Amino acid sequence: MTDHAASALLDIARRIATTVGETALEERRRGIAVEATKSSPVDVVTAVDRETEARIRAMLLDARPDDGIFGEEDETHVGTSGLNWVVDPVDGTVNLLYDIPAWAVSIAVVDGPPDPLHWHALAGVVVNPVTGEVFEAARGGGARLGARELRVNDDVELPKALIGTGFGYAAERRRTQAEVLLQVLPRVRDIRRIGSAALDLSAIAAGRLDGFYERGLNPWDHAAGALIVREAGGRVGGAGGAPESADLLVAGGPSVYDELLALVVEAGAAAG
Numbered sequence: 001m002t003d004h005a006a007s008a009l010l011d012i013a014r015r016i017a018t019t020v021g022e023t024a025l026e027e028r029r030r031g032i033a034v035e036a037t038k039s040s041p042v043d044v045v046t047a048v049d050r051e052t053e054a055r056i057r058a059m060l061l062d063a064r065p066d067d068g069i070f071g072e073e074d075e076t077h078v079g080t081s082g083l084n085w086v087v088d089p090v091d092g093t094v095n096l097l098y099d100i101p102a103w104a105v106s107i108a109v110v111d112g113p114p115d116p117l118h119w120h121a122l123a124g125v126v127v128n129p130v131t132g133e134v135f136e137a138a139r140g141g142g143a144r145l146g147a148r149e150l151r152v153n154d155d156v157e158l159p160k161a162l163i164g165t166g167f168g169y170a171a172e173r174r175r176t177q178a179e180v181l182l183q184v185l186p187r188v189r190d191i192r193r194i195g196s197a198a199l200d201l202s203a204i205a206a207g208r209l210d211g212f213y214e215r216g217l218n219p220w221d222h223a224a225g226a227l228i229v230r231e232a233g234g235r236v237g238g239a240g241g242a243p244e245s246a247d248l249l250v251a252g253g254p255s256v257y258d259e260l261l262a263l264v265v266e267a268g269a270a271a272g
Ligand code: IPD
Pocket: 088, 090, 091, 092, 093, 094, 165, 166, 167, 168, 169, 194, 195, 196, 197, 198, 214, 216, 217, 221
C-alpha cells in the first residue's frame, strides 16, 4: 500500500465522516432519545448512532464495494480486498445525549483483519461535528487538524502530565478503574475524562493532553485515533510490549509513554 493510496483512502474517510457528522448534528438539534441499552443500563444507543452508521455503510459500499466493514452498531460486512473499515458512528454517545460538545465520528481503514493485534492502520479520521474539527492521518503522511500539522507534546515529565482516561459501562469494571485512578491521580498533573476515546487520542496528537489510558476499549474506539497519535510522533500500545487492545491501551508523547505505561500496569489497569 503506497502513501498515495493511503491518502486516497483518507480522502474517502474524511468525505464520509464530515458528511454524516453534519447530518448527525442536525438530528441532534431536532432532539434525541435513548432507543435501547446494550451491555448495561448505562450503555445506551440512540437513533443517531444507528442512522449514522447506516449512512457510513451505504457510502462505503458505494465507494469501496470490495472492502469489509466492522462497525459498532451492525453486523460485520466481510469484504474480499483484505482492507477493513473500522467505524464508530458516534464515539461519546453519552455526551451526544447530554449535548456536551465532545462526540465524534471515527472512521479508519486497516490492512488486515479488524483486530488491533493484527491490523496495519492505513488512514483514519475523527470528526467532531459540533466544533467542526477534523483530526486525520494517513500512514506515513503525518497527522493534521484541518490544515495544521500535529505534533504530540514531548517535553513533559509524568508529574506534570495531563492524562485522559475513560471508564467502561459495566459496574464491576468501573470499580476496578476507580481503584486504578486512586493510584494514578496523585502521580500526574491532573486527569480528564472527556467521554470519547477517539477525541482523547486526537487531543494527544494536538498537544491538548499528554497521555491517555483505558482498559476495555473496542477496536472502533481507537482505530483512527491511535494512527493519528502515531503520525503525530506519539506512541500507543498495551502491556508488556503488546499492541493496544481491549486488554489495555496507553498512549502519549515519547517523554511520558514508558512511565505512564509502567504506572498504570502497576496500578492494575491491565487486569480485571
Ligand atoms: C465510549 C467512549 C468513552 C470510553 C468508553 C467507550 P461510545 O464509546 O469512547 O470515552 O470511555 O469505553 O465505550 O460508547 O460512546 O461509543
